[in-house]
Structures are given as C-alpha cells and as structure tokens.
Amino acid sequence: MVKHLLIFLFAAFLVLVSTAEQKDCTFPRYKSNDKRKKGEDQIELLKGRRYQFEDKYYKYHVGICTDAMDPYPEDKKDVWTDAAVIQINKTNSEDAHVIGKITEADIIAGPDWVMLEYNNGEKYGTHCEGQDGNNENRRAKIMFICDHTVDDGEPYIIEEQNGKTESCYYLFGFDTQVVCKTTTPKVTVKSGLSVGSVLLIVFVCVAGVYLLAGLLYNRFVVHAKGIEQIPNLSFWRDFGNLQADGCDLVCRSGRSREPRTYKGIGDDQLGEDEPITSDEHLLPM
Template identity: 45%
Template sequence: MAKIILFLNIFILTLATVACDKSGCTFTKHKEEPSDVVKQLDVLKGHSFRVMDNDGKYRYDIAICEPIPGSQTGVGVLQQEMKDGHVVPNTTHIVGLISDADIISGTDWLMLIYGSGESYHSHCMKSTGEPEQRKARIMFICDPASTDVTALLPNVVDEVNDKFEECYYLFEINTAAVCKLRPLISIGMSTGSILLIVLVCVAAFYLLAGVLYKRITLKAKGLEQIPNIDFWKDFGNLEADGCDLVCRCSKRRGPREYKGIGDEQLGEADFQSPDDGLLPM
C-alpha cells in the first residue's frame, strides 16, 4: 500500500512539473498578457531549434515559449561551447528563461525576449562591479515563403557583451507566422486609380454585353453592333452645344438685319435710273 501511495505521489509530482513546464512564457513586465501578439507565435510554440554560430564555436538551443527538451525547467535558450563536434565540459550556460519573457511587435516583425539568464563572468560588468545577467532576443521577421516550421533555421546575429547593461544574444528567424494579412488592394493604390479601374471594367462590360445583344438578338452587323450607336455619333455635337451653353457668357448676336437706303441718302446721279438712257427722245 505504501508503494502505491509513493507511486501516486511521484506520478502527481511529475504531472505538476510537466504542467508547470508547459505553461508557456510568463510576461513579467506586462500588466496583462499581450494575448493578441502572443497568438502570432501559436504556430511556433513548442518547437525547438539548434543552431551553430558563424565561427562554429558555440551551439545554441532555442525553444519558443516552452522549455528546451532535456534541459532544466523553464530554459528558453541554452549555450554550449563545442570542440571537435563535442560539448566542452562546464561550458553550458543558460541564456534566458521562459519565466521572464517580454514581447515586442511591429508591422512585419516580432521580438521575443528571454531574461534572467546566468550571470557573465568577465564580460558586461555593471558600473557597480556586479556582472550582468545573460539575455536572449529572438527576432522573428516576416517571410511569406517560410511556412514549414520544421524547416526554419535560426541565425545567430550577434552577442552584445561590451556594455555595462542590456547585454544580449541576438537571434533571427524568418517565418510566415508573424506576417500580417494584406488587404486585397495594395495600400499604394490611390482612390483615383481604384475608380479608374472600376470605370474601365464597367465600360468593357457595357460594350461587350451590348455587342452580343445586338449581334445575336437584333442580327446587327458592322458598326450597328455598337450599343447606342446613334447617341455616340451625336456625342461630339452634344458636348459642343453644352460647352457653348455653359462656357460662353456673352450675349448671343441676333441675325443681321439689312435696312434699305433712304432716298434722301442718294445723290442725284444715283437717283436716276440707268434705264433712262434707253427711252426715246
């Protein structure tokens, strides 16, 4: 009976430990958990990555809001020094814990920060003489083509350890998980461009539907297939009349009147008819 109770206690303790480890990131610097931003990491949550630095000297294990498998409880980023493909003894350092997390987001990027790592030994000493704790910054950059989580390959960008405070390890991961949805119409399109596209589409539909109707139903041929052909023929004259009516402000001239010349304005020579010379004397 005692063995059964002991087994049950161990089992319950194991479940509690697993539940604690699977609780995810704890954002101690936020009044409330930034759930809207954290949702972008749902696809990546629980996955871990292993990557070497550019010099091949250090190996890093990175886990997203879950502890690294096989490591201590709550470890988010782990550093190990490598030599000839093997881990150098006593060179394993905890870079950051998921229990001290922070998150920052932008338009096409998101940064996950793990703090409370092991203290430096000789680098990054505070002005008080105390060593700074290690910290990891994981930069997620939008890449629509990187949809396969298992194929993601982090990049070790830099280790900033020459400051008095805020020393950190910077990692970069290109992934589609942090890409925000784009609107159907590009943001760079102006309202005028959109209206022009709509107008062209409506005109093309009007012309195509009218031609098909007149060709099939009315058996029209040639230019007579164009819808409202009589209106379009007179369209130029109608525009000219409208422009003349609206734009010309001066009073229209009436028709010229031709008045006869009075007799008093004619001279004696002009008054005589040229037929007078033909009369018999």
Template identity: 45%
Template structure:
C-alpha cells in the same frame, strides 16, 4: 468517485502548464512578469510554442539551442543555452529564462526576450545574460525551411548586453483578407453574366442574321417594349384580391307602386 478524482487530477495537470502573461494572458510554459502590452502580442507566438532550434556561430566556437516557451537543451526553465565547442565543455550556459521574458509584436514581426541568464564574469558589469529572438515575416519559409540564425553577441558594453537571434517564418506574416463570396453575390454575378451574354449574342443575331436596324436590334424587342404593361397586369392580378361586386342594378319605381299612385290620383282628373 474514481471518475471524479481522475477528472480533478487531469484539470490540475493541465493548469500546471499555464502561467500568467501580463496578469491576464496564459501560455504553455512562458510567463512575462514585466509584460505591459496588449493581448494582440500573444497570438503571433502561439504557432512556435514548444519548438526548439539549434544554431552554431559563424566561427564554429559555440552552439546555441533556442526554444520557444519550452526547455532548451534539457535545462529546466532555460529558453536559450550556449555550449562551448572550442574547449570541449558540454555544460550549457543559460542565456535566458522563458519564465522571465518580455514580448512585443508588430504587423510582421515579433520580439521575444529571455531575461535572467547566467551572469557574466568579466563583461557587462556582471549582469545576467539575456537572449533576444526576432521573429520576422517571410511568406516563403515554412516549418520545414525555418532556421534560427545568431546575428551577434553584443557584450562590449557596460550594461544591457544581449545575444541576438533571428527566425524568419510565414506564420509571422499578417493574415491576408479573404474574399469569400456569398451565395447571393454569386447568384447576382451569374445572373448579370447571363444577361450580358443574352444581349450581346441577341444583338449580333438581330443585326447580321435578320438585318434589323435601330431599336429592332434589341433581342425580343417587342416583348421588352410591352414588358411594363405585362408587369402591371401581373401586379393587378396578384395584388388586387377583392371580390368582384358586379354591376349595380337600377332600383326604380315598381309596377305595384304605379297602381297605388293611379288610384290615389283619380280624384285629380277633371270630371
């Protein structure tokens, strides 16, 4: 009974980290209530789930923390936060929530958007802030070299303002097709390579060492000339498995039958 209770608690604990994405996709931490795309958009996000990145703006006035499907800066449900460095205000401003997000992916990029951030005071008609993270392909950048950069804070509009971040990483790049050869393919390649070596060096030996001309330059020409007959003999030996009936004997008239005929023909002789 105790083991059953522990199992149920473990299952509930695991399920508590899973929230729906578009109704039929699950990710740890993230949820996408407005997601209307296909399932192909989600796998590209998997390698980044739970990772957090810090970045300062070029002027050194703000510091940003962006997390992928995880709390940023220790703020619950916040996917991206901003800290004002110039005023010494360490209280983070939420730029978007990871449980209110959107996602779109292409061949070598992924668009992740956090919605529902803190509302603006004087900009963008007082709408909520939102953070856009562009994940782009760069095969030379791994986890050790990956750095988040902020491209702009677009707030000079009446609506649809956003913070734009970019992260380049090799995990966004499309998978290259692998050409794993089967054992059969390897065998065929090796076999034809050996045949080519045999013919090449055999030709050189026949021509320059033995002085052969014409078709005689083919190595083991006599064997290959008779190769078809050898195959036919082998096939005849293996495939024709019927018993040998031997020669048929001629069944003529026996001596006893001749004696009877002589007795029956005596009355025909002239007297």
C-alpha cells in the same frame, strides 16, 4: 492483475501531472495581458517548439515559450531550470550557460515582426561590467521576421552584443511566414529561359551549323582555298548593297531625277524647253 492495473493508473497519473505542469512563457513586467496578447497570438503556431543549431564556436538550444531541452542532463536539472536558451561550447561541453528564462519574458509585436526576449540568464564572467562593478545577466532576443517564402523557419544567431556596460544581449533571427499579417503573396521566381533567349540560342546554333557545313563542303568538295571557302561568299559580299537597295526602294518616296540631255550651242535660242528627241531636221529637204 491488480498489480498491473495499479501500474497503469500510476503511469496515467504521471502523464496528467506532466501535462498540467507544462511550462509556458510568463511576462512578469506586464500589468495587463492585452499588452502582450498580440505578440503571443502571432507566434502561437511556434510555441512549444524546440530548436538546436550552432555557429563556429557554440551550440544553441532554443525553446519557444518552452524549456530549451527535454529532458535536461541529470547534472544540469537544477541549474538549467526554466532555461529558454542554452549556449554550449563545442570544444568544452562544461562551458555552458543559460542565456534567458521562460519565466522572465518580454514580447513586442509589429505588423510583420515579433521580438521575444528572455531575461535573467546567467551572469557574464568578464563582460558587461556595470559602474557598480557587477556583471549583467545574459539575455536573449529572438527577432521573428515575416518572410512569405519560408513556411516555419528556425532561429539563427546574428550577434552577441557584450561590449557594453549594460543592456548586453544575444540576438537571434527567425525568418518565418507565421508572423506575417500582410496579404502579400509568395514571390515565385520562374526558372528557365525566356522565349527571346531560346530564339537566340537556336539562331546561333543554326548559323554555326551553316557556316561549318559550308566551309567543309567548299574545302573538300569544291576544293576552294582561303576566303573562297566561306559559303555563299558572293551573296555576303553584295549583302550591304542589297540592304541599301532595299532601303532605297522602301524608304525613299520622292521622284527620281530625269536624266539630263545634251543641248548644243545655240539651242537656247530656239525657244524650245523640251529636249530634242530626233534629228530629222538635219536631213536635206
């Protein structure tokens, strides 16, 4: 019984020690905590999370203010101490590098973005050779970008800038609404058809059924041939004239011209402007 109690106390002690030694980002280049507090506050909900993703050639392990992997492989515990970002070749696991450390962090914050930088990674072997002949240490930059449509998000590789003599880096993107400070609501895109689209589809379907049914009826019941198979052909032939008549009736408001009457020779000498409507004057008295 005493033995089991001692084991339990020892296990509890280990848990407390591991909790007390939980690592976090340290910013040795900042003299004041106020300079980095804004950025840390914006990514507070993401701190302590680990992510794993890959591109065409490499796998990446990224920790947000925590170790990139837990636990580390036995043969890498000493080499990968405090590693925040680790790159592993997909075809050769021995080709692995620490890109940045959580004990060498920088942070910059804007209204809707945060840049977290891990420095002092392993040295480049053949890239980023300075004028002094020494290769630079790797570094990782994680750009947290406000996106109201993404709840938490996860990092992804954008590029590795290793074609310079200094300031080489790995750039990672991280789209998330966690760093959003604006009150812009989520943009929701409504799926489905509009009312106009539905009406157009219904019209096309009805017209198609009307035309097909009319053709079949005229061909097999009425035994029509050629163009006569079109349903209600006489109506469609007069359709343009009907439209013109309707337009003339509705749109033209002027008086129509009175028909001209025939006047014979010498009628102008009668001095009558009104047209002659009867021929009674021609009868003998």
